[in-house]
Amino acid sequence: ISTTEDYRFGYYDDDARQVDRLAFNAPNILMVFAAGNDRTSSGPDDGSAYYLGFTNQTSTLARRKQEDYDLLSSTGVAKNVLTVGAVASIAGGYQTPADVSNAYFSNWGPTDDGRIKPDLVGDGVNIFSSVATATDAYAIYSGTSMAAPNVTGSLLLLQEQYANLHQDTVMRSATLKGLAIHTADEAGSAPGPDYSNGWGLLNTAKAAAVISDPTHTNLITERTLNQGKTYTLPVIASGTEPIRATISWTDPAATPLTINNTVTNNRTARLINDLDLSISDTTNAWLPWVLNPEQPQTTATTGDNVVDNVEQVLVANPVAGATYQVVVKHKGTLTNNSQPYSLILSGIGGQAYCVSAPTSQQGARIASVKFGTINNTPENTCTTYSDFTRLSTELYIGSDTGVPLTIKLGTCDYNVNKMTKVFIDWNNDFDFEDTSELVYTSGVIAGDGTFTTMVLVPAGLTANTFTRMRIVCVETTNAADINACGTYGKGETQDYSLQLVKPGTDVGITALVSPTSDDCVGAQKVKVRLKNFGSKAVISIPVTAVVRQNNTFITTLTGTYADTLSANREAELELNGSFAATAGLSYTITITSNLPADGVVSNNSFTATVTLSATEAPVAQAVNCGSGQVSLRASGAGTAYWYDAPIGGNLLAVGNQTTTTTIPASQTYYAALNSFYGTLGPxxxxxxxxxxxxxxxxxxxxxxxxxxxxxxxxxxxxxxxxxxxxxxxxxxxxxxxxxxxxxx
Structure with missing residues (x-):
């Protein structure tokens, strides 16, 4: 069949067909399969002999190495199952796609017809798990057979969550599969699916949130598309996240291709009912992700997906409050004249913003706007309202540096007095009425004129959200005449889109780790905890700590965190040097990170006051009753440690009421509260x-x-x-x- 590779990799065989048939006949049962662990099992070395199939014939012809793509086989190739690959566990939890490290052994797709497999990845490296050697046995294993049960158990919890909220009904298997894919964390080097991580890393918490939908920005619906019909759903962007739409359906089983010399990597689609998903607004259309099996290493693009029975469309930068049309249709003739499918949506549930416009097109106008990356000079025409929400700029949340906003005003007939107000919906609630949402009020401008102001972005806003800026210019000399909503005589209203994001560079101090009040007196090292609040990884973070006692300067300690600190990660740093601490005194330690170009200075410093406990001597007694045992008694705030010397010495006993058979040569015992230092191990x-x-x-x-x-x-x-x-x-x-x- 092939002299260089096994046709069964990626081949839709009879086992895959039987599994798809079973799934089609049991539409509420989702089967989960491990992707396999053969990616580094590269087979015979070039030039060495190997057997051909199940025969006694041998060959020395070099074979394709199993070191990258096209390694899935049998049931893992089926359409209606969830095929799971393995990744390493992520210490501290997922933050960015770079956190996801694909296991060296985990098999990659694609299928021969180019479908996206594996579907998902899950934790599968060094997993602590029960094992079959005994009823109470545990061990640490790695493999996609560890990742698949991990994912399966999580999916069952999601079914339970759904049933609890829907009168004990459960999701279709296609719904559960689509939901898991819809909410997966991005993995890989580029947006969209790939043939190594599939749609990404399972995120059970995010999937559960879509089911519960506390923000009313998600939708899960199970529908049936009949022959020749189209389903259209208008939605309004919430601005809380990108609009993401996923459809999933249990496709009828396909017939395996005949095994001959054309079957290897044959790209003939195994999809029977081809549904299509798209999103559009008045000027744009968004299509599903697609991958190219001929170049499996290339990143995903968008287009007409003709092979997968899961499709996903992403509107990465939606306009908050704008209406979009979600459309589901099909190609050709549907087997059985209909196809049940599931549709999952996120980033919807918004509201339309209020209308603002003058009653006349003549009069004052907004000639140009410059704000961040927005640089807009419309044609010199007169209008009432201009929707420029296709123009957008990023704003850094909590940045200490304001963003300059420059607006030039003009007129359509003759010079008149006019004023302008600028509104920004900071909290994304589809109005401009909250505190600080009026960001600027201009003075009166008689003719053409320009004004500039600095806009400070408040701290505490939700990152990666989309909102709207409104500029209202009115012919008036009274600022009270200008409102964000409603009609007015002459002037112009313009709307723009804004995206609220974290600053790229923002490192702060979150805690003083040591010293603490429980530490012993004497030389004290200072250890601090840093956090990267920004969106980019940083390196070489200088830190200083100023130590004072009762406002008296003691010393300054310094250090540099030399490693890379990824976005949203924390790390600890012990500073160079130390300071001498006296029991019972309070020390104020002010720690400051000094990273150049830090976008938010307000979180750079952290101050803590530490009082080291005064050393308390125990009330101690040692009584030798002549029986060979010495009774040791002590009282005080802590545990007594008994030694044979005042400094160092040997530890003889521990406890406030204890005994020992060891009698020091000096016949003197030394007791101290909570005073022990020792080592363990080689x-x-x-x-x-x-x-x-x-x-x-x-x-x-x-x-x-x-x-x-x-x-x-x-x-x-x-x-x-x-x-x-x-x-x-x-x-x-x-x-x-x-x-x-x-x-x-």
Missing amino acids: ATKSVFGGGTYGGGYQPMPLITTSAPVVLDSARLYIGYPGKLTFTVETATDSIVSSTTIAVK
């Missing part, structure tokens, strides 16, 4: 005769304590650079403390 790895850096982090040391302890440091031997999360847990797996460190 000092170096050389005490072990072998070992490996792979296979997980084993064994986990078990430490039993009789009093609260602070783990000052731990020595870890790591095989690869990157980020490592070190976690301390109780015996019942409750997390006590966790920190993430950079490994060189």
Whole structure:
């Protein structure tokens, strides 16, 4: 059939057909299949002999390596199932597409006809899971067979959530599949699906939010498209996110292609009923994502999808308050004369903005507007209302630097007095009536004139939302005559679109990690927690800490976080040097990040006051009753530690009521409250005769304590650079403390 590769990779075979038939006959059951773990199993080396199929014949002809695309087979190729690939777990949770790291073993698509497979990815690397060796056995495994159960359990919870809100009815399998795809987190290097991560990383919380729909900006509907019919749904953009529409349907089973010398990577579509999804407004149309199986590494584009039974359309930059038409139709003749389908929508449920316009086209006019990347000079014509919402600019939320707004006014007949107000719907509630939404009121301008103002974007707004700016110019000398809504005599109203985003560069200090009031007196190191509030990764973050005691300057400590801090991530930094602390005194520590070009200065500094507890000597007694045991008794705020020397020495016992059989040579016991320092385990790895850096982090040391302890440091031997999360847990797996460190 092929001298260089196995035709079964990507081939829609009889097993795939049977699974699709089963799904079609059981439309409420979604089957989930693992994508497989063969991407690095490259087969025989070039020139080495291998058997041909199930025969005794051998060949040495070089075969295609299984190192990238076209690795799915059998049931994983079926149309109506959810095929799941594996990715590594993300410490701290998903923030950006770059967080998603595809497992080296996880199989990639496409199918032979170019369908998007795998459908999704899920956690599948070093998963702690129950295993079959015993009823209480657990182990750590990796594989798409770990990712698929992870995803399956999450999908069942979504069905339960839906049933709880819909009188115990459940979603169609196509609805559940479409919802999981609709709400998946973006993965890969470019927007849209790809043949390695499918539609992205499962986001169960986001899917559950679409089901519950607390913001009334989502829609899940199950419908049937009849032969020759078209379904049209008008929606209004909410501005809270892009408009995303997904349709999914359980397609009738297809017939496998005849196995011959033309079957390998045959692109003949296996789709039976071809539905089409699109979104349009008065001037534009948006089409579904498509991929090219001939060039599987290329990024997704949009166009006519003729192979997938899931289609998704994205309006990335919608106009808040504008109306869009969602259209579902079909090609050709539908098998069974109809096709049930599911439609999921997000970013809808908005309202139309109020009307603002003069009653006359003559008089004052807005000649030009410059604001951010908006630079608009309309034709020198007179009009009442101009919808320029196709023009948009980004505004950085909470930025300390204002954005200049320049407006030039003119006239259509003769010079008259006129004034202008500028409104911005900051909170995206489709009016301009809230506090601070009137951002500027001009003075009176008699003829042609220009004014400039600085617009400050408030802090606390929701990032990645879309809203509207309205400029109203009215022939008047009284600012009270100008309103955001309604009609007026002469002038002009113009509307523009705005997108509210995080600043690209914005690093702040969120906490003083140490010292704390529980620390011992003496030399104190200062450790701080930083957070990247911006949208871009940053590196080399300078930090200073000024230490004062009762307003008296003590010292300044400095340090630089030298590693890359990704967007929305936190990290800890211990500054260079230390300061001497006295028990019972309060120290005020002001920490400041000094990253150049930081967009928001207000979160750069953090101040904390720490009072180190005064050292309290215990009331202690040691009684030797002559029985070989010494009774040790102590009282005070803490746990007593008993030594044979006033400094250093050997630890003899721990506890406020305890005994010991060890009697110091001096016959004197020294007791201190909460005073212990020690080490556990081997000092170096050389005490072990072998070992490996792979296979997980084993064994986990078990430490039993009789009093609260602070783990000052731990020595870890790591095989690869990157980020490592070190976690301390109780015996019942409750997390006590966790920190993430950079490994060189």
